[in-house]
Amino acid sequence: MTDPLPFWRAKTLDAMTRAEWESLCDGCGRCCLHKLRDEATDRLAFTNVACRLLDGDTCRCKDYANRKRRVPDCVKLTPARIAAIDWLPPTCAYRLVRDGQDLPWWHPLVSGRAETVHEAGVSVRGRVVAERAAGDFEDHVVTWPGRWPAKARKPAQARTAG
Numbered sequence: 001m002t003d004p005l006p007f008w009r010a011k012t013l014d015a016m017t018r019a020e021w022e023s024l025c026d027g028c029g030r031c032c033l034h035k036l037r038d039e040a041t042d043r044l045a046f047t048n049v050a051c052r053l054l055d056g057d058t059c060r061c062k063d064y065a066n067r068k069r070r071v072p073d074c075v076k077l078t079p080a081r082i083a084a085i086d087w088l089p090p091t092c093a094y095r096l097v098r099d100g101q102d103l104p105w106w107h108p109l110v111s112g113r114a115e116t117v118h119e120a121g122v123s124v125r126g127r128v129v130a131e132r133a134a135g136d137f138e139d140h141v142v143t144w145p146g147r148w149p150a151k152a153r154k155p156a157q158a159r160t161a162g
Helices: 018-023 064-070 079-084 093-098 156-160
Strands: 033-037 044-050
Touching: 079 093
Parallel strands: none
Antiparallel strands: 033 044
């Protein structure tokens, strides 16, 4: 008897329960970084400036239930929005599932541990500047949120072997 497919491979984003949807978030915090868009070219730039509600250690929202009230421009992710958003990091589970890809080894749903997102270098832990201390966001443009960290690309077996 074969194991059933995990829900993220068996269901579309639209078909997921709220609990399944919420569990797709790996807790990296990358989507909670401020992004800049050039009005003339529409080019997107990531910054290392964290939303004021992002806890830089846990990489989770400090007030998730009230985030829209406290940060009006916070984007609530939905399947419809996921289809149109171009700023989700390439490591984002919502983006991966949307694009028909599997979750990586470090995702908590695969690894069974919330810490693997940090161990793989995917999270923003130790890499962000507080919004109120940032000054000009243009001075904080970085490329890493738009890339896969080298450690995150390796399968768990290769990472621990030899």
